[in-house]
Amino acid sequence: MKPPESLTEAEAAGELAHLAAEIARHDRAYHEHDAPEITDAEYDALRARNAAIEARFPALVREDSPSRRVGAAPASGFAKATHGVPMLSLDNVFDAAEFTGFIDRARRFLGIADDTPALVGEPKIDGLSVSLTYDSGRLVRAATRGDGSIGEDVTANVRTIAAIPAALPAPHPAQIEIRGEIFMTKADFLALNATQDAAGDKLFANPRNAAAGSLRQLDPAITATRPLSFFAYAMGQASERPAATHWGWLQRLHAWGFVVNPLSRQLPDAAAAADFQAEVAAARAALPYDIDGVVYKIDDLALQARLGFVGRAPRWAVAWKFPAEQATTVVDAIDIQVGRTGALTPLARLRPVNVGGVLVSRATLHNEDEIARLGVRVGDTVVVQRAGDVIPQVVAVVATAPRGPVAWRPAERCPVCDSLAIRPPGEVVRRCTGGLTCRAQVEERLIHFVSRGAFDIEGLGEKTIREFHAEGLVTSPADIFALPAHEDAIAQREGWGALSARNLSRAIAARRTIPLARFIYALGIRRIGEQNARLLARHYTSFANWRTQMEAAAMVGSEARSDLGNILGIGSAIAEELAAFFAEPHNRDAVDALAALLTIQDAAAPPQARGELAGKIVVFTGTLTTMSRPEAKALAESLGARVTDSVSKKTDLVVLGADAGSKARKAAELGVRTATEGQWREITGLGSDIRPEDTRS
Ligand code: IVH
Numbered sequence: 001m002k003p004p005e006s007l008t009e010a011e012a013a014g015e016l017a018h019l020a021a022e023i024a025r026h027d028r029a030y031h032e033h034d035a036p037e038i039t040d041a042e043y044d045a046l047r048a049r050n051a052a053i054e055a056r057f058p059a060l061v062r063e064d065s066p067s068r069r070v071g072a073a074p075a076s077g078f079a080k081a082t083h084g085v086p087m088l089s090l091d092n093v094f095d096a097a098e099f100t101g102f103i104d105r106a107r108r109f110l111g112i113a114d115d116t117p118a119l120v121g122e123p124k125i126d127g128l129s130v131s132l133t134y135d136s137g138r139l140v141r142a143a144t145r146g147d148g149s150i151g152e153d154v155t156a157n158v159r160t161i162a163a164i165p166a167a168l169p170a171p172h173p174a175q176i177e178i179r180g181e182i183f184m185t186k187a188d189f190l191a192l193n194a195t196q197d198a199a200g201d202k203l204f205a206n207p208r209n210a211a212a213g214s215l216r217q218l219d220p221a222i223t224a225t226r227p228l229s230f231f232a233y234a235m236g237q238a239s240e241r242p243a244a245t246h247w248g249w250l251q252r253l254h255a256w257g258f259v260v261n262p263l264s265r266q267l268p269d270a271a272a273a274a275d276f277q278a279e280v281a282a283a284r285a286a287l288p289y290d291i292d293g294v295v296y297k298i299d300d301l302a303l304q305a306r307l308g309f310v311g312r313a314p315r316w317a318v319a320w321k322f323p324a325e326q327a328t329t330v331v332d333a334i335d336i337q338v339g340r341t342g343a344l345t346p347l348a349r350l351r352p353v354n355v356g357g358v359l360v361s362r363a364t365l366h367n368e369d370e371i372a373r374l375g376v377r378v379g380d381t382v383v384v385q386r387a388g389d390v391i392p393q394v395v396a397v398v399a400t401a402p403r404g405p406v407a408w409r410p411a412e413r414c415p416v417c418d419s420l421a422i423r424p425p426g427e428v429v430r431r432c433t434g435g436l437t438c439r440a441q442v443e444e445r446l447i448h449f450v451s452r453g454a455f456d457i458e459g460l461g462e463k464t465i466r467e468f469h470a471e472g473l474v475t476s477p478a479d480i481f482a483l484p485a486h487e488d489a490i491a492q493r494e495g496w497g498a499l500s501a502r503n504l505s506r507a508i509a510a511r512r513t514i515p516l517a518r519f520i521y522a523l524g525i526r527r528i529g530e531q532n533a534r535l536l537a538r539h540y541t542s543f544a545n546w547r548t549q550m551e552a553a554a555m556v557g558s559e560a561r562s563d564l565g566n567i568l569g570i571g572s573a574i575a576e577e578l579a580a581f582f583a584e585p586h587n588r589d590a591v592d593a594l595a596a597l598l599t600i601q602d603a604a605a606p607p608q609a610r611g612e613l614a615g616k617i618v619v620f621t622g623t624l625t626t627m628s629r630p631e632a633k634a635l636a637e638s639l640g641a642r643v644t645d646s647v648s649k650k651t652d653l654v655v656l657g658a659d660a661g662s663k664a665r666k667a668a669e670l671g672v673r674t675a676t677e678g679q680w681r682e683i684t685g686l687g688s689d690i691r692p693e694d695t696r697s
Contacts, residue, residue, distance in 0.1 A: 001049075004056040012057045016065065019050045023066040028506070064499050077218045078152035081143035083131060084237040087179065088148060088312050090295060090319040094387070096274050099296075102318040103270050106298060109307060109315060111628035115269075118299040120246045121276045122233055122264040124319050126208050126290040127183025128215065130158065131236055134176050137168040144215070147453065147530070148312065150515075157215055158182075160224035165257040172256065177236030180258070184211040185288045188227035207290055229289070232258035245299045266299065277320055284322065293321035306627075308634060311531065324387035325356025328398060331380050334365065334408055336415045340444035341526045342432040344411065344421055346371055348382065348394050355386045363392040367428045368410040377401065377408055416440035436586065442476075443469045445524045449477045453530045454522035455514065458507040459500065476590065477522070481597045484508055513599040516543055523591065527577045532570065537603035539567050543595060554583040568637070612683060614640035619647050621664060622657030624677055635684055647672060655680045 007015070023046055026038060038046075047066060054061050061067070093099045103116055110117070131151070133141040142158035144151040158164055161182070168176075184192070189207040192214075196203055204210035214226035232253040235242075243249040250260045263280065267273045273296055280294050297317040298304055307315035333349040346365040353360055363384045365371050376382060376394060379401025386392045410430055414421050419434035432438050446465050450457045460480070468474040473486070483490065484505035491501035514522075521533035528536070540546035552560035553575065565575040581587050618641045620632055627635070632655070633643045647654055647666040654667040654674045667674050681687060 004052045007053065007056070009057060009060070012053050013060050016050065016053055016057075016060055016062055019046060019053075020062055020064050020066060022046060023050065024064070024502075027066075063497065064502075078154060078216070081131075081141065081146075081151050081153040083143065083146075083149060083151060084177070086148050087129060087131060087145040087151070087236075088309060088314060090317055091313045092293070092319050092321050094321055094323065099273065099277075099318070099320055100270060102296075106307060106315055109628055109630045109634075110303060111626075111631065117303055118269070119267045119273055120250070120264060120297050120299050121267050121273055121280075122261050122295050122297070123280055123287070123291040124293040124295045124321075125181040125183050125231055125261070126206075126292050127181040128208070128212050129179060130154070130182055130215075130230075132158070132164065132178045132180075133236075134168055134172065134178065136174060137170065137172045139164070139166050152216070154215055156220040157217060157223040160220055161228045161230060163228075163230040163259050168256045173238050173240045173242055175237070175239040176242070177238060178232055178253065178258070179234035179236055180230055180232035182211055182215055182228055182230050183207065183289055184214070184227060185229060186290065187288060188229075192226065230259060231261045233260070233264075233295075241301065244301055246297050246301060246304070247299055249301070267296075273320075281322055293319050295319050306631065308638070310634075321387065324385040326383050326385040326395070327353045327355040327360070328381060328383055329353035329360075331376060331378055331382055331394075333378055334371070334376075335362075336411055338414060338416050338432055338438065338440035338444065340441055340448050340524050342414075342434065342438065342441055344414070344430045344432060346408075346410075348376070348384075350382075350384065353384065355384060355392060358386060360384055360386065360392045363394045365394055368423075368430065369428050371408055375400075375407075377403070414438060414440070439469075446474060446477065446480075448524040449522050450480070454518055454524075455480075455511050456518075457504075457511055459504040460507065476593075478590075478593050478597060481508060481512065512597065513601060515601045516541070516546065516603045519543065519595075519598070519600050520546070523581075525578060525581045527574050532574060534603075535567055535569050538605065540603075541605050542602045543600040547591065547595070550578055550582040551588065554579045568642070611639060611685075613653075616641045616652035617650055618643050619645065619651050619654045619663060619667075620657065621647075621654060622660030624655075624657040624680075626677065626681065632680075639684060653683075 002011070004012070023043075026043055026046070050066055054065065054067060091102070093102055106117065107113075129145045131141075131143045131145070132139060133143075139159065140155075141153065142155045142164075143153055146152060159166065184207045186207060189204065189210050192210055193203050204213060210226075211228060214223055214228055217223045217226075233250070235249055242252050247266050250264060254260045263283070265276055267276055277294055280291070284291060295317060296319075298307065304314070304316040309315065330351045331348045332351060335347045335349055337345045337347050339345060346368065348363045348365055350361050350363060363382075365374070365376065374382075374394065374397055376397050377400070380397050381399040381401075382394045383396045383398060384392050385395050410423070411421055413419065414432035414434055417432065417434040417438035417440065419432050419438060421430050421432050423430040432441065434441060436442060443466060446469055447462050449455055450460045450465060457480070465474065468483075474480055474483070487501045487505050490496055490504065491498045515537070517530075517534045517537035520528060520536050521530050536546060540549055549560045549564070552558055553564045555561060556579075561575060561579060564570060564578065565572045613636060618636045620629060620643065624632055636643050641653075644651070647663050647670065649670055649672075651667070651670075651672045654663060654672055655677065656664050656674050657677055664674065666672075675683060
């Protein structure tokens with residue numbers, strides 16, 4: 001091989017063309033087929049050769065050069081990383097009353113009557129959370145949050161972040177997982193965008209996007225050039241607990257060399273938290289990074305463990321968000337938006353107005369009752385508000401336009417397909433009855449299909465789907481998988497090119513293998529959000545099984561139907577919705593057509609609860625003295641039991657607290673097993689000691 005400096009221009013051009021094709025082929029073999037044909041070192045040598053020739057002949061750098069592939073990574077670019085302890089989100093509160101509600105719920109759960117548990121307050125950084133695993137003190141894995149259960153392995157990229165230690169000084173636990181937020185300061189964000197702009201590259205919308213885009217680079221060398229910062233704030237799995245309080249834990253993190261947010265503070269009670277909230281809100285604008293509220297955590301880690309989680313959020317922490325930002329403007333029109341399940345949502349078209357830094361020209365009016373409640377009409381001046389990522393809403397009318405003879409009236413027909421629009425008695429939402437004959441519903445379903453929690457196809461966002469659908473290129477989800485066959489035509493489109501068309505084909509190919517939960521969610525069945533889709537996937541584990549059971553469940557009174565309704569968290573209303581979906585032959589056909597194109601991955605079965613409570617029906621009665629009723633219920637459920645209110649022949653165990661009455665008698669009558677509180681604690685593995693002063697009789 002000639003050294004680059006002795007190549008002629010023609011030779012160089014030829015070799016660069018060859019390298020571009022060759023490297024792209026190896027990228028596909030590696031990322032799409034998981035079947036690399038060469039070693040990493042050989043691959044690196046190809047890229048190095050490409051870079052050396054380009055350095056010598058800068059004018060010859062090709063549009064499809066491997067060195068220019070610096071955009072966000074294709075969905076398949078990172079290995080999966082499964083979280084040992086799920087990375088959850090936080091519930092939000094917006095005012096002191098809601099915050100008190102959080103404290104009260106925690107107190108009730110713990111059975112503490114008077115004093116509030118001590119708290120720690122930390123600014124809530126608007127970045128992206130990562131999990132860092134240290135094995136014998138060495139950083140061995142870094143993963144993004146992903147869907148909470150499975151994230152992306154970004155270890156190589158995270159190693160380039162100076163604020164994240166590669167090793168922990170002793171003493172440290174043998175194995176420990178540290179969590180925190182990667183973010184970009186406001187100044188670094190502005191500087192990065194200036195550089196991007198000068199180079200003609202894409203600008204980032206905000207510091208959060210800039211941080212995410214910088215971390216998710218396939219080439220860690222690019223991440224290394226980006227100014228990323230990190231605050232540590234939580235613990236995941238650990239071989240031992242290095243502290244008894246969250247505050248103590250933050251001290252440990254600091255001692256190990258992590259940056260802990262310096263504004264974090266220990267707070268004795270809810271009143272101190274309210275003062276802290278005001279203090280941080282006042283400091284917000286001058287902080288060097290974006291925050292959107294304050295996270296409050298109960299300081300005592302033993303209490304945190306007892307409180308545990310409900311759904312996707314801990315009972316021991318809450319995010320107190322800053323108030324929504326508001327502005328006043330005029331309603332120019334009231335439009336109707338058709339959602340993917342046919343719901344008709346009235347939207348106010350507004351004179352564009354700046355609401356806390358974002359230009360707003362539309363806001364939701366929710367439904368027709370809300371329009372009546374607000375008394376809003378076209379021409380009125382209204383208050384619009386924006387909070388976090390949610391879409392802006394109209395909250396009040398401040399000045400009315402001269403009143404015409406008629407108020408706004410709900411449409412009786414769908415504005416898009418003209419089908420009847422019906423509002424069933426007792427419901428607030430009016431719906432288009434057009435189903436798949438309604439273009440708007442079809443389009444919204446397609447958008448949902450490729451959205452983040454569903455197929456999440458990189459390069460195929462809402463705007464592109466709307467275009468492809470308008471042109472008839474995509475009319476059903478299955479059509480999406482035929483897009484790679486039109487790659488050349490797509491490359492010719494305005495705003496596209498060979499590279500972006502190829503990336504789209506790759507991103508689509510990568511999604512032909514999909515976890516069952518995502519597949520179920522992507523179908524866009526009413527009431528089946530990500531959480532319910534996950535519950536279904538875990539319960540039925542395989543697509544084939546789910547598909548068979550859903551069809552069987554279409555029959556009222558069938559075993560499959562009651563099995564479905566009995567899944568913890570599903571219930572009869574959702575079961576009915578699924579049954580109705582699968583009762584429609586065209587829905588079944590669409591699901592099958594789609595499944596035939598895909599490899600749907602089985603879900604892991606829920607961890608089999610073992611021990612004597614698994615699958616048992618438990619009733620609590622009387623007053624428990626060592627734990628509250630909600631805590632007892634949560635504990636029973638965590639051990640695989642179901643808790644019901646009344647005693648019947650089906651009941652397996654009745655736990656008798658103090659002053660147990662009729663339920664205790666009923667249990668005796670029916671011969672159902674009973675347990676005292678002490679016995680209950682033994683069954684659950686907590687140990688039987690009840691402090692004497694707690695035992696009332
Ligand atoms: S604790 C189980 N502390 O907010 C609770 N989260 O809305 C784990 N965040 O995913 C989170 N600052 O990305 C925690 N001081 C802080 C935080 C924080 C920002 C983010 C984090 C989390 C999200 C939840």
